Amino acid sequence: MSKLNSAAELKKFRQDILAGRDADKLCVTICLGTGCLACKGDKVHDAFVEEIRRRGLEDRVDIRRTGCHGFCEQGPLVVVFPKEICYLKVTPADVPEIVAETLVGGKVVERLLYAGPDGRKIVHEGDIPFYKHQTRLILGPNRLIDPTRIEDYIALGGYSALAKALFVMTPVEVLDEVKRSGLRGRGGAGFPTGTKWETTRNAPGEPKYVIVNADEGDPGAYMNRSVLEGNPHSVLEGLIIGAYAIGAHEGFIYVRQEYPLAVANLTVALEQARGLGLLGDHILGSEFSFDVTIHRGAGAFVSGESSALMTAIEGRVGEPRLKYIRTAVSGLWEKPTNLNNVETWANVPAIVSKGAAWFNGIGTEGSKGTKIFSLVGKVRNTGLVEVPMGMTLRQVIFDIGGGVSGGKEFKAVQTGGPSGGCLPAGHLDLPVDFEELDKAGSMMGSGGMIVMDEDTCMVDTARYFVRFLSEESCGKCVPCREGLKQMLGLLDNICAGRGRDGDIELLEELGEVMTEASLCALGATAANPLLSTLKYFRGEYEAHIKEKRCPAGVCKDLIRYYIVPDKCQACQICARSCPAGAIAGDKGLVHVIDQAKCTKCGVCLEVCPSRFGAVTKISGRPVPAPVAAGTKVQKRK
Amino acid sequence: METITLEIDGKKVETAKGTTLLQAARKAGIDIPTLCHDDRLAPYGACRLCLVEISRNGRKRLVASCAYQAEEGLVVRTETEKIVRIRRMIVELLLAVSATGPLQALGQKYGLKESRFKGGQPKCLLCGLCVRYCAEVKKNNVTCFVGRGIERDVVFLSDLSHTLCPVCRECLPLCPSGTLYSLYLKGYNGAPEPGSNKGV
Numbered sequence: 001m002s003k004l005n006s007a008a009e010l011k012k013f014r015q016d017i018l019a020g021r022d023a024d025k026l027c028v029t030i031c032l033g034t035g036c037l038a039c040k041g042d043k044v045h046d047a048f049v050e051e052i053r054r055r056g057l058e059d060r061v062d063i064r065r066t067g068c069h070g071f072c073e074q075g076p077l078v079v080v081f082p083k084e085i086c087y088l089k090v091t092p093a094d095v096p097e098i099v100a101e102t103l104v105g106g107k108v109v110e111r112l113l114y115a116g117p118d119g120r121k122i123v124h125e126g127d128i129p130f131y132k133h134q135t136r137l138i139l140g141p142n143r144l145i146d147p148t149r150i151e152d153y154i155a156l157g158g159y160s161a162l163a164k165a166l167f168v169m170t171p172v173e174v175l176d177e178v179k180r181s182g183l184r185g186r187g188g189a190g191f192p193t194g195t196k197w198e199t200t201r202n203a204p205g206e207p208k209y210v211i212v213n214a215d216e217g218d219p220g221a222y223m224n225r226s227v228l229e230g231n232p233h234s235v236l237e238g239l240i241i242g243a244y245a246i247g248a249h250e251g252f253i254y255v256r257q258e259y260p261l262a263v264a265n266l267t268v269a270l271e272q273a274r275g276l277g278l279l280g281d282h283i284l285g286s287e288f289s290f291d292v293t294i295h296r297g298a299g300a301f302v303s304g305e306s307s308a309l310m311t312a313i314e315g316r317v318g319e320p321r322l323k324y325i326r327t328a329v330s331g332l333w334e335k336p337t338n339l340n341n342v343e344t345w346a347n348v349p350a351i352v353s354k355g356a357a358w359f360n361g362i363g364t365e366g367s368k369g370t371k372i373f374s375l376v377g378k379v380r381n382t383g384l385v386e387v388p389m390g391m392t393l394r395q396v397i398f399d400i401g402g403g404v405s406g407g408k409e410f411k412a413v414q415t416g417g418p419s420g421g422c423l424p425a426g427h428l429d430l431p432v433d434f435e436e437l438d439k440a441g442s443m444m445g446s447g448g449m450i451v452m453d454e455d456t457c458m459v460d461t462a463r464y465f466v467r468f469l470s471e472e473s474c475g476k477c478v479p480c481r482e483g484l485k486q487m488l489g490l491l492d493n494i495c496a497g498r499g500r501d502g503d504i505e506l507l508e509e510l511g512e513v514m515t516e517a518s519l520c521a522l523g524a525t526a527a528n529p530l531l532s533t534l535k536y537f538r539g540e541y542e543a544h545i546k547e548k549r550c551p552a553g554v555c556k557d558l559i560r561y562y563i564v565p566d567k568c569q570a571c572q573i574c575a576r577s578c579p580a581g582a583i584a585g586d587k588g589l590v591h592v593i594d595q596a597k598c599t600k601c602g603v604c605l606e607v608c609p610s611r612f613g614a615v616t617k618i619s620g621r622p623v624p625a626p627v628a629a630g631t632k633v634q635k636r637k
Numbered sequence: 638m639e640t641i642t643l644e645i646d647g648k649k650v651e652t653a654k655g656t657t658l659l660q661a662a663r664k665a666g667i668d669i670p671t672l673c674h675d676d677r678l679a680p681y682g683a684c685r686l687c688l689v690e691i692s693r694n695g696r697k698r699l700v701a702s703c704a705y706q707a708e709e710g711l712v713v714r715t716e717t718e719k720i721v722r723i724r725r726m727i728v729e730l731l732l733a734v735s736a737t738g739p740l741q742a743l744g745q746k747y748g749l750k751e752s753r754f755k756g757g758q759p760k761c762l763l764c765g766l767c768v769r770y771c772a773e774v775k776k777n778n779v780t781c782f783v784g785r786g787i788e789r790d791v792v793f794l795s796d797l798s799h800t801l802c803p804v805c806r807e808c809l810p811l812c813p814s815g816t817l818y819s820l821y822l823k824g825y826n827g828a829p830e831p832g833s834n835k836g837v
Contacts, residue, residue, distance in 0.1 A: 300785065317782070322682040322704045475763065475782075475789030477683045478672075479723075482730035485787040486754045506753055513726040516699060516719070517685045 003277030005285035007163035010154070013276075017155045024082055026061045026103055028052075029143060031077040033068025033226055034261055040092070041076035047095035048078075052103075061103055064152075067142045067230015067265075070384035071130050074114070079125055079143060086125035087112040117402075133399045135362065136386045137370050138346045142230035147265045150272040153233040159278055161349035165241045166286045169352075174245040175201060178348065180356035182368035187213055187304070187341030188416070188445045189521070190367070190434040196338060199328040201246045203336035208248040211332070211339040212239055214255040214262070215309060217301035218417030219468060221448040223372040223384055224342035228255065228262035231346070232269035236292070238348030240279065243290045246338055251292040254309050257299055266294055301418075301472035305520050306331070306339045308474065319474040320520035341446060343372055363389035367433035371444065377414075377451040380405045387432070394428040397451055408453035411552075412536070416445030418465045418472075419525030421532025422458060441532045443525070457554035458537040459544050463491040465529035473522060480523030483514040487530060496557040499545035508534060549620025556600045559619045563604070565590045567614035570633045574604035574615060590631045595623060643711040658702035658713055659687055669702055669715050670724065670743055672731070672813060673764040678773050680704035684764060686727055686743075690714045699723075725749060735759035735814035761791050761816045767808035777801050780808060793821060 074088035179194025216224040273279040303318035312318035331337025367389035380402030421442030470484040511527030575583040585591030608615040652661040672684035682701035733756035
């Protein structure tokens, strides 16, 4: 690969790539994001290579390994171009059939298609409801790109925004374009990106630095990972454009060590970009030079906080520091430093290419563009979704997500990661943007969205997040460290039936002080899971404390399993399954759980045939006295 | 030296540019409680006891006075109702860690008889005075933090401690929880008696 020395050479390079491609040629794309890899996507890929070789089809069919397509629930995903036939949950065993039927025979393999709730089959990826309601500006290209081939990115027009910035626009014009676009930080705080860039650009001191924050640590969130894995050049191009606008010549990508594929693909991307002269000295033959170092994080959630992240890059323990002078002015090595989230950077190329007005046309008054959410939990279509700002929670969860899984009732959605809040069904029509979520007591965060059903205990949920934060806080300031410790203790007590009058008030008082007095945003938002569940589900806390009852039947110390004598048919499945040997019963006899032996694992409830429904959970009232030993079952007619 | 004027609790205070709000207030005879602060060390801002309210253009916010630098015309209030509520809660949290002298005095000041939080044997308050004094003043880095979140702790690095500590021990009186000395002794299992200088 030789270096490209001008915008014209980049254009020519792209034309050559396109000229060498046949749009009608068959191409099998296989999703090999981390999710599909975990479902043996690589085996599916190998099977295609093997089968296509065996049938001598190498010249007629291309195979492309891509990053995450987003519909992780249905992975591994295979899309056959040019017709965009989308196959779901493909196994290596399905491959010979796909090759024979679709690649050779031109027919669709019906059984691997998406089937809607009405049983209707859908052939094209874009017609599946999960995708149909999305606006995939950032994630869309993933399915068309092999992240280890820069040619794929350039073929889609990649790096043309960089060329435009370098040769058609001044740095200030680029900055103004981003400002006018209304782009706000996607890492959580939603700070206007252009304004942040401007502060760093105007801050005294050289050199200036730019950083990609890829320390994605929210439980269940993986949108940054998927962008880095699937389309690393989009982030890199955004970063280079930002560096040009800000006047930085050195950049860092702070990525979690736990994201090996992202690190690998990024490393390849940087090498290829350098090889083509898109990174390094005199980018595209211009006067602008810039290079990037990958810094792998050591697994600390708190290092996602900007000052802690910069401290970590400097080689010290990642702990937030006081930010009375902003990191934009005094950041990495006390130099002006602009830090943005992966998704923020990935938005930049399109804004420069298509203009601020185009971007401005998407979204709401205060929140422009799209946002990627990691839609997980008790939802039918788990995956990554990208929607315009302002779409309602209901549309995201029900139209795209397909609603709650297992036919259960929706109870709450947790947005914004561990620092976010839980919103009840009454808020489903809330438009998703920075202001609206804040107002409701939750937040946008970096885009986690966890759906909870009726079987979720909100006290236990709050406790889960408080425990997570108590382990992930740096432990530096008192309100966060000691506050989380006491908060966890109180919640443990409440879940164990040891809650006392006054606990709720104490928790509220404590949560408020943590919010007001903590040193960094982690502490200042750490009480959100507690405060939001108290706000919307106070009754559940009261039930735990006053009645020693867990309404959702989750908190082990507050539930008992009980076999209803009238319903037991003595099938003996529960007794055989009980790992604690706590169920007594024999052929024809009513089964009884020995409460002293029961470990409340719930296996009996799971295995009891639904046509009997004899095993139940009891909470908040005593278990009825056991039937006399040897009681015969009442056989159903 | 450039002088700036600001208002603290209704008082006009003149101070040199570059001084912190805490220094300016103390110079004017206004007491702000602190735990992790020491004039010889860089501002740390971890105990949050020294939070004060500043207002500028009608916007109010809380800042750690040990770190925030005085600005011309700034209006500062050091003891609003909200600040008292915060300090009382912080002291209450700290009393559960170690109900020693300085904390009890603060508890009395904020009308706390006892903490509603569960405590036990006095533990390290993690103010970091020893760690920072050793690093910043003595440049020895013998004491350091380990662990994260609620597992955070302070340790003496024993190799260094055996040679450097017996002739120094300047951190010991800094400890507000009174737990540092026993921690220091713990590093001497089987080693020369501390203070005997035999280890040097």
